[in-house]
Amino acid sequence: MKFFSLCFLFVFFISFNNVNCLFDKMLSRFYCDDENCYEILGAKRSATNEEIRNLYFMKKRKINNRQNPELKKKLTKAYNILSNKLTRRYYDYYLNNPNSIINIIHFNIYYIYKFIKIIIALTIIMFVIFLFNYLHIKYEIKKVLRVLRKNKLFNKQVHSTILSKHPDYRTYDSKTRAKIHDEIELEVADTFSNEVNTKNLKISLLNDFIIFKLFFLLKQIYLYISWYIQWIINYNILKKEYNENDKIYITRTCVKLSAHKWDILTSEEKNNLMKKQLWIKQNRNDFLNELKEKERINKMSSAKYKKQIRMKKKGISFNYND
Structure with a gap:
């Protein structure tokens, strides 16, 4: 029943070509308020x-920017609407049919179009970053392998690994042999990574790509926020x-x-700290005050602090932290 009533209202709006006053205000703000852009x-x-x-430029x-900032804003807004073909077409329709429901559709289309443009731009940027990072990793791998191929021990290990995993290696065609050789080289290179100061040579690891690191960062932020909210609800409110x-x-x-x-x-050190019951506010404050007092006493008894006092008396500047 609710669905049919909503459909009826929608048809009513379209049939009578009448827009709600709320939408009317929204549209007028979207364009040039109550003024005509032209x-x-x-x-x-x-x-x-x-x-x-x-x-517009004339x-x-x-206009003096300091004396008429509002007029400058109006001019800029009017120019932005009329210089864009899409918004100008929508505005012309709005002037001819100010109470039409189509104006709302135009309004939504415009913002959806803008949103899609932003999404496309972000996608392109992320793809470029992804591609750059991928090519960079490939280049680093080639550079590392170039160094490792000069190592006789590395070449021997590659050869022995190939023969152990693929006994019929020599009977394969050249493309298959090249593919197997590259795969085994990468596997063996991991064991030699410390010699050439490389951490990881596998291209397929998703964690190596910046784009995935960004996603994982967002995940960590989300987890932290959810944890913090739960903390407040459980311990501050409930x-x-x-x-x-x-x-x-x-x-x-x-600590x-x-x-x-x-x-x-050690377990003994942990127990000693846990016995202090620092989760109790009073105990925590006492403990922190005690730490501050110890730091103050240590500072006052240090040779640097005494030197600072002597320098101050003589009128010479001296930074304790230097």
Whole structure:
């Protein structure tokens, strides 16, 4: 029933050729508000693009940007609408049929067209980056293989690997042999990568491409945001108790340890830190204040700090951090 009622309303709008006042305001803002774009530029409806362009620059030269910033905006907006064939055609239709539903369709088509152009531009840029990165990796592989081919041990290992994997290698045709040789070379080159300071020689690894790194970065950002929102909901709003992993996370952040450094600690050191219960706000504040106090005492007892005090008394500038 709802579907039919919506269809009826849509047909009603088209039949009576009437646009809602909300759409009317939106369209007027999209064009030149309540003013006529042709009148703003002083152009006729039949004016060519060249004439519109000349009128725009002539009026723009006469305007003082500081005194009439609004007029400049109006001129620019009118010129942008009338200089574009698509928007000018839509605007002419709007002037002739201000209450037509077709104006809304034109409005949507224009923005969809702009959106598609942006998507196409981004796709081309990403493809160029992808291609450049791919060619760069291929070039690096060739450069590395050129160095490795001078190594007798490398050539022997390639030859022995080929014979072990393909006993009938010599009976294959030249194209197949070349393909197998290249594949085995890449496999063996990985074992020699440290000698030529290369990390990875496989082209097929998606992680090597910038485009995929960007996608993974977006994924990491999404995961962080979702984790942060969950943290706020669970611990700030719902006031739940911290689970074991979150307790460890808070403890790590207080003592400024990464996950890797935390894993290196002995179980005794971890237990000593966990006993402090730094996830409790009061304990955390006390611990941080204690650390600050220790840093202050260490700084005051250092030779550099004492030298700084002496220099200040003599009126000589001295930076403690240098």
